[in-house]
Amino acid sequence: MSQGFLKSSIGKKVVMGLTGLFLISFLVVHVSINACIYFNDSGETFNVAADFMAHNPVIRIVEIGLFGGLIIHCIQALMLTLQNRKARPVAYAKIDGAANSKWYSRSMGVLGSLLLLFLVVHLGNFWLPTKVAVFSHQEHNTFKNMNEIFSIWYFVAIYLFGVGALCYHMLHGFQSAFQTLGLNHKNFTPTLKKIGFWFSIIVCLLFASMPVTMFLGIIK
Amino acid sequence: MGSGHGQELNLTLKVWRQKNSKAAGSFETHQLTGISVDMSFLEMFDVLNEKLIIEGKEAIAFDHDCREGICGMCSMYINGRPHGPKDGVTTCQLHMRSFKTGDTIVVEPWRSGAFPVIKDLAVDRSAFDRIIASGGYVSVNTGSPQDANTILISKDAADEAFGAAACIGCGACVAACKNSSAMLFVSAKVSQLALLPQGQVERKARVLKMVAQMDEEGFGNCTNTGACEAECPKGISLENIARMNRELMSASATYAK
Numbered sequence: 389m390s391q392g393f394l395k396s397s398i399g400k401k402v403v404m405g406l407t408g409l410f411l412i413s414f415l416v417v418h419v420s421i422n423a424c425i426y427f428n429d430s431g432e433t434f435n436v437a438a439d440f441m442a443h444n445p446v447i448r449i450v451e452i453g454l455f456g457g458l459i460i461h462c463i464q465a466l467m468l469t470l471q472n473r474k475a476r477p478v479a480y481a482k483i484d485g486a487a488n489s490k491w492y493s494r495s496m497g498v499l500g501s502l503l504l505l506f507l508v509v510h511l512g513n514f515w516l517p518t519k520v521a522v523f524s525h526q527e528h529n530t531f532k533n534m535n536e537i538f539s540i541w542y543f544v545a546i547y548l549f550g551v552g553a554l555c556y557h558m559l560h561g562f563q564s565a566f567q568t569l570g571l572n573h574k575n576f577t578p579t580l581k582k583i584g585f586w587f588s589i590i591v592c593l594l595f596a597s598m599p600v601t602m603f604l605g606i607i608k
Numbered sequence: 609m610g611s612g613h614g615q616e617l618n619l620t621l622k623v624w625r626q627k628n629s630k631a632a633g634s635f636e637t638h639q640l641t642g643i644s645v646d647m648s649f650l651e652m653f654d655v656l657n658e659k660l661i662i663e664g665k666e667a668i669a670f671d672h673d674c675r676e677g678i679c680g681m682c683s684m685y686i687n688g689r690p691h692g693p694k695d696g697v698t699t700c701q702l703h704m705r706s707f708k709t710g711d712t713i714v715v716e717p718w719r720s721g722a723f724p725v726i727k728d729l730a731v732d733r734s735a736f737d738r739i740i741a742s743g744g745y746v747s748v749n750t751g752s753p754q755d756a757n758t759i760l761i762s763k764d765a766a767d768e769a770f771g772a773a774a775c776i777g778c779g780a781c782v783a784a785c786k787n788s789s790a791m792l793f794v795s796a797k798v799s800q801l802a803l804l805p806q807g808q809v810e811r812k813a814r815v816l817k818m819v820a821q822m823d824e825e826g827f828g829n830c831t832n833t834g835a836c837e838a839e840c841p842k843g844i845s846l847e848n849i850a851r852m853n854r855e856l857m858s859a860s861a862t863y864a865k
Contacts, residue, residue, distance in 0.1 A: 393860035396819055397789075397829045398853050468829050472787035475828030477721050481622075481635065482714045484688030485786070488838035494786050496831060564832040570857060572850030 398568075400468055405565035407461040412562060412587075414454055419594050425607050431531020438530040442518050462504060469497050492556040493564070499557040506550030513537050538602035547599045555592035562588060617643045617704060620712040621656065623668055629724040629732070635714075645705040649692060650675060650682060652704055669728040677701040677841065680776030683783070684729055685716040690780035690839050698778060698841045718779050720788035722825045733779050735825040736793060743817035744797045747809045765803045772799035774842040781836035781844070787828030792836035794822045795852035796844045802855055812859035819856055 393399040421441060424434035441447050485494055492499060514533060521528030537543050562584030566572065571580070601607045619640045626633030643652050650672050657667040673681040682699040686692035692702040707713065715729065723731040773796070781792035798815050801807030807814070830849060837846045 392816075392820075393856070396856065396860075397791075397823050397827075398819060398856050399860075401829055402853070402857070472789075472828040472831075475721050475788045475826055476719050478633075478719055480685065480688065480716055480719050481624075482688040482716070485835070487689055487693075488784055488835040489833040493831065493833040494835075560832070567832045567846065567850050568830070568853060570850045570854030572847050574847075 400464060401568045403464050404461065404468070405568035407457045407464070408561050408565045410457045411454070411461060412558065412565075415591055419591050422598055423594060425531065425534070425598060425602075428607055430608070431529070431534075434531050435529060438518075439528075442522055442528070442530075458507075462500070465497065465500055490560065493560040496557065496560060499553050502553040503550065503557060506546065506553065509546055510550065513543070534598075535602055535608065538599040541603070544599040544603045548596055551592050551596045554595070555588050558588035558592070559585065612705070613646065615645045615705075615709075616641075617645060617707060617709045617711070619643055619652075619707065619709070622712065622714045623729070624716045625668070625728050626717075626725050628727060633725065633728075643704055645703065647704045648675070648700055649684070649686070649702040649704065650700050669726070669730045671730045672700060675700040678776060680778035683718050683731060683733075683778055683780070685718060685783055687714055690718070690783040691778075691841055695838070696841055696843060698776075698780075701841075718783040720779075720782050720827065722788065722790070722827050723779060723782065731779075733777070735827070736777050736779065736790070738825065739790070739794055739818055739821045740797060742821035743810065743814035744801070745810070746801060746806045748806075759805050761804060769800045769803040771843075771845065772796040772803070772848050775800075775840075775844050776842055778841065780839050780841060782827065784835040784839035785828065785830075786833060786835065787831055789830045789836070790822050790825070790827040791830040791849050791852070792840060792844055792846070794818055795848035798852045798855055799848040802851065811855070812863035815852060815855040815859050816863060819852070 394403065421434070421437045424437050425431060427433040485491070514530065514537075517533055518528055518530060520526075538547075563577075563581045566577075566580055566584075571577075598607075617640075621638045621640055622635045623638065624633055625636045638656055640652070640656060643655065647655070650670070653668065653670055660667050671681045671683050673679040675682075677698045677700060680698070682691075684691070684699045686699070686702070691697060691699045693706055694702055717723075717725050717729045718731045718733075720731075722735045723733055726732050775793060775796035777793060779790075779793070782788050782790050785791075798818055801814065802811055832846070832849075834846060837844065
């Protein structure tokens, strides 16, 4: 596709949709690996999986792609938001947004910014210590790392808040990505929307359950 | 909400007044008494304007033409919604029975950089004309007219094209969109021709030109909130936007300029 396409309003949104779906696909891997804590074997299974993720060369390459996708998603969102602001120089005095759309569909920028802030905390908690251990050739017990973080109440609160933002971001983003990619038809869109809804709810409930069960000492 | 036949309303109207596209505007408050619930919203404005003229003041400028919901001229943003609180109607088809006595009604023009205010509530929607001029047409055969039924069109395609062609170009989609995107309008115009055999000659060039013109006019980007579809007086579907995106992807990949 030409450079012209990527510069068009639709091309920019296609980039948002594709990177968004890529980031969503990563969540499936992330939540699956994390769910290994539910073997409740003091993190033995989980640590094997986490160790594999930290050292496998293919995963390392995918990780670079993941950061690339995230950065493109964020920068493109910022550019689009600035452009959209310019498109309405005089604001309405009264807007009845609830009459025609969902609040979270209108708040993707705010939800995304909250997610980015959460991600800084999250990477600082888990990604950074793992990297330090890998590069200094030390053993790293990710399960222990998790247990320590999730014994502190305000981290649990931050994680629940972050997962909440993720949930609403995906409730709109999942089905919106398919619409942008031109995939909207009476035959399959209702099903696709249901899949998007339940995917967002289930993935986020699973993520939310982890800090909670650890904090309560159910998983140790 | 709502009042019965024959009743009269007392209303407070907050209307946007703006001398021209350069001037800064502001709200003006008017008290109206004895407004019949059987009036249309525009007739209520006629009453207000007559009152203003009698008082020696300047009448409020607003767009209107057919007053039967088919021309797409009326364009008021009423209490935070384009064409007011009812679904599937234009401002001219909105009746005062949708309000109740004592209500305060805020009336603003369509707000978009691409739709500059001409005066008060009237905005310049010639950006839409330029988008149409860029590609919203078909080539036709010259010579003697063909029989109407020589070109076969499936019922499905005809229905979908007709659904898209119902767009009256009022601009409520732009007014409703938080990004003032014109995607619903442009996608309806692209779709109605892309779906029909007569539209095939310029199919690829059309979508490229119309999207380029849309972007050049300074409309925002689509976030798929669905506000446009919900507020469209003609019920134009978001499926058209998906179709336009498909058309643009396909044309970008395969059309050599």
